Amino acid sequence: MEIQYILELIGTFFFAVSGALAVDEKDQDWFGAAFTGFVTAIGGGTLRDILLGSYPLVWIRDVQFLYTIFIAILFTALFYKHLLRLRRTLLLFDTMGISLFTVVGVEKALSLGVHPVIAAIMGMFTAVMGGVIRDTLTNETPVIFQKEVYASACLAGAFVYIGMANLEVHRTTSFLVATLLIIVIRLLAVKYNLSLPKYKRFG
Amino acid sequence: MEIQYILELIGTFFFAVSGALAVDEKDQDWFGAAFTGFVTAIGGGTLRDILLGSYPLVWIRDVQFLYTIFIAILFTALFYKHLLRLRRTLLLFDTMGISLFTVVGVEKALSLGVHPVIAAIMGMFTAVMGGVIRDTLTNETPVIFQKEVYASACLAGAFVYIGMANLEVHRTTSFLVATLLIIVIRLLAVKYNLSLPKYKRFG
Amino acid sequence: MEIQYILELIGTFFFAVSGALAVDEKDQDWFGAAFTGFVTAIGGGTLRDILLGSYPLVWIRDVQFLYTIFIAILFTALFYKHLLRLRRTLLLFDTMGISLFTVVGVEKALSLGVHPVIAAIMGMFTAVMGGVIRDTLTNETPVIFQKEVYASACLAGAFVYIGMANLEVHRTTSFLVATLLIIVIRLLAVKYNLSLPKYKRFG
Numbered sequence: 001m002e003i004q005y006i007l008e009l010i011g012t013f014f015f016a017v018s019g020a021l022a023v024d025e026k027d028q029d030w031f032g033a034a035f036t037g038f039v040t041a042i043g044g045g046t047l048r049d050i051l052l053g054s055y056p057l058v059w060i061r062d063v064q065f066l067y068t069i070f071i072a073i074l075f076t077a078l079f080y081k082h083l084l085r086l087r088r089t090l091l092l093f094d095t096m097g098i099s100l101f102t103v104v105g106v107e108k109a110l111s112l113g114v115h116p117v118i119a120a121i122m123g124m125f126t127a128v129m130g131g132v133i134r135d136t137l138t139n140e141t142p143v144i145f146q147k148e149v150y151a152s153a154c155l156a157g158a159f160v161y162i163g164m165a166n167l168e169v170h171r172t173t174s175f176l177v178a179t180l181l182i183i184v185i186r187l188l189a190v191k192y193n194l195s196l197p198k199y200k201r202f203g
Numbered sequence: 204m205e206i207q208y209i210l211e212l213i214g215t216f217f218f219a220v221s222g223a224l225a226v227d228e229k230d231q232d233w234f235g236a237a238f239t240g241f242v243t244a245i246g247g248g249t250l251r252d253i254l255l256g257s258y259p260l261v262w263i264r265d266v267q268f269l270y271t272i273f274i275a276i277l278f279t280a281l282f283y284k285h286l287l288r289l290r291r292t293l294l295l296f297d298t299m300g301i302s303l304f305t306v307v308g309v310e311k312a313l314s315l316g317v318h319p320v321i322a323a324i325m326g327m328f329t330a331v332m333g334g335v336i337r338d339t340l341t342n343e344t345p346v347i348f349q350k351e352v353y354a355s356a357c358l359a360g361a362f363v364y365i366g367m368a369n370l371e372v373h374r375t376t377s378f379l380v381a382t383l384l385i386i387v388i389r390l391l392a393v394k395y396n397l398s399l400p401k402y403k404r405f406g
Numbered sequence: 407m408e409i410q411y412i413l414e415l416i417g418t419f420f421f422a423v424s425g426a427l428a429v430d431e432k433d434q435d436w437f438g439a440a441f442t443g444f445v446t447a448i449g450g451g452t453l454r455d456i457l458l459g460s461y462p463l464v465w466i467r468d469v470q471f472l473y474t475i476f477i478a479i480l481f482t483a484l485f486y487k488h489l490l491r492l493r494r495t496l497l498l499f500d501t502m503g504i505s506l507f508t509v510v511g512v513e514k515a516l517s518l519g520v521h522p523v524i525a526a527i528m529g530m531f532t533a534v535m536g537g538v539i540r541d542t543l544t545n546e547t548p549v550i551f552q553k554e555v556y557a558s559a560c561l562a563g564a565f566v567y568i569g570m571a572n573l574e575v576h577r578t579t580s581f582l583v584a585t586l587l588i589i590v591i592r593l594l595a596v597k598y599n600l601s602l603p604k605y606k607r608f609g
Contacts, residue, residue, distance in 0.1 A: 020605070029603060029604055030604075030605050031550070031602050032605065033605035035551075050456060051249070051253075051260060052263065053260075056458075056459060059524075060457060060458065060520055063523055063524060066523060066524070077605065115266045117266055118266060137538065137548055138547075141341075141342065142340055144234070144238060145231060145235050145238075151234060151238070152234045196232035196233050196234050197232060198233075199226055199233050199236035253456060254452070254456075255462075255466065256462060317466055320469055320472060321465075321469060321472070324472075339542060339543060342545060344544075347437070347438070347441060348434060348438050348441075348543075348544070358437075398435055399435035399436050400435060400436060401434070402426070402429055402483065
């Protein structure tokens with residue numbers, strides 16, 4: 001429980017940084033940047049908990065999540081040029097975020113007793129829906145409709161985690177394997193421009 | 204109860220097909236198509252149940268809805284060209300979906316004891332909000348803001364159903380009259396390009 | 407309680423008028439106008455209550471809110487030209503709406519026992535998220551990302567209200583000070599084109 005809590009805070013930090021970095025082209029003010037970081041960081045978990053009817057929401061019960069987001073926004077502002085100069089920084093922060101949040105989301109859904117397929121979807125939603133809400137608000141094409149493998153990497157990691165849990169593999173092992181799998185799939189997909197096959201092959 | 208369940212599955216199938224068919228111009232991959240079909244199929248009922256605080260959500264409690272959506276996505280892929288060749292196929296599947304879901308939504312809302320006007324709105328939301336969420340995610344103008352009568356046909360059918368229920372007409376009769384009314388209004392509206400009067404006539 | 411109820415109805419009326427007036431350029435029909443007014447009026451409070459898990463939703467329990475919205479839509483249609491001729495009418499109705507709803511939202515959140523910082527955010531959400539949902543549905547840039555101070559005025563008023571509540575200032579006084587502060591900040595911001603500093607100053 002303790003470790004899951006720390007991982008959720010770290011994932012929140014990663015996502016808020018990635019949200020604030022994404023603000024770049026938007027020319028937004030401080031409020032807009034904070035709001036964007038906030039929505040990116042808490043959107044996925046919030047949607048998961050609303051769909052599962054799991055109240056109170058994590059960030060409403062525990063104000064540490066808000067403070068983490070504020071610190072991430074400030075951190076991003078302070079090291080903005082350095083963060084951008086490191087190429088792929090945004091990608092890295094986002095990828096760390098989605099891998100952590102996928103497994104955190106799967107674990108929460110399983111703990112609430114839902115069907116494993118639903119748990120996998122909830123893990124993927126936890127990871128990607130914050131970004132989707134952010135993209136919808138800023139009139140971008142949501143990240144999940146973009147070319148490289150993204151949400152499907154989360155789904156793959158979620159199913160691997162659930163499979164290992166069913167085989168009673170130790171939780172830490174499952175956790176590491178699933179998060180690493182997501183990170184590797186995602187980074188390879190970006191590097192080699194991999195995408196899923198287009199819909200409607202047959203017929 | 205049994206029949207309502209089967210009707211919900213059928214409506215889910217119709218909506219998922221209509222969502223997957225709509226994907227056409229978007230050049231999406233399999234994940235995007237499945238996600239679009241999924242959102243179209245479960246969005247309206249999910250919003251209704253969240254607004255009414257009715258948990259657990261239908262598709263989270265019962266994984267059959269997910270499987271129905273998967274089958275619909277595959278079915279659409281297999282018969283894609285045939286489905287498109289039949290002109291108005293998309294319209295027909297969507298129209299079947301909204302008429303079924305309107306009545307299913309009204310019945311669920313009434314069974315939870317809300318005011319009839321609220322129940323009518325919930326029926327309309329069940330029918331149209333999945334499409335609205337889909338259109339918002341893909342940056343289209345939501346279907347309810349388009350020209351031909353759409354959501355208002357659902358609203359009309361919902362009120363007729365509630366009126367007949369109040370007059371203690373047999374449930375099957377009310378069901379058939381209301382769904383047929385929605386289908387007829389919608390198809391006539393498309394055929395004759397009927398629209399509601401523009402807002403701000405007076406003043 | 408009685409007064410809060412009347413204020414919520416008044417705020418709902420203001421917001422529905424502002425939503426219906428905003429419809430202008432969209433060339434919408436009566437259904438679109440009513441839907442836009444409805445979403446603008448109830449969106450923020452609905453999101454707040456869903457996030458807080460506070461059921462039943464105000465407008466579902468009490469159909470007066472719907473009737474208020476219908477009357478506002480009709481009122482706007484009847485006096486449309488007069489309302490538009492008065493320059494800044496839309497701004498005024500919207501500003502009245504956000505100031506009332508901020509305080510109403512803060513009070514509701516505090517009454518549910520959340521952390522004051524969360525309560526301030528809930529007040530701001532109550533005020534601005536209806537407009538954000540409206541703008542998202544109509545593919546506009548959400549009002550909170552626009553230049554002049556908007557949501558941050560609500561946040562400022564919310565914190566002032568909470569501070570005064572902590573100092574045990576009389577409720578009516580806190581209410582008046584906070585709402586007036588929001589109105590003054592917002593109107594000055596529009597008049598003098600004030601905006602928050604751009605994000606990423608340093609680094």
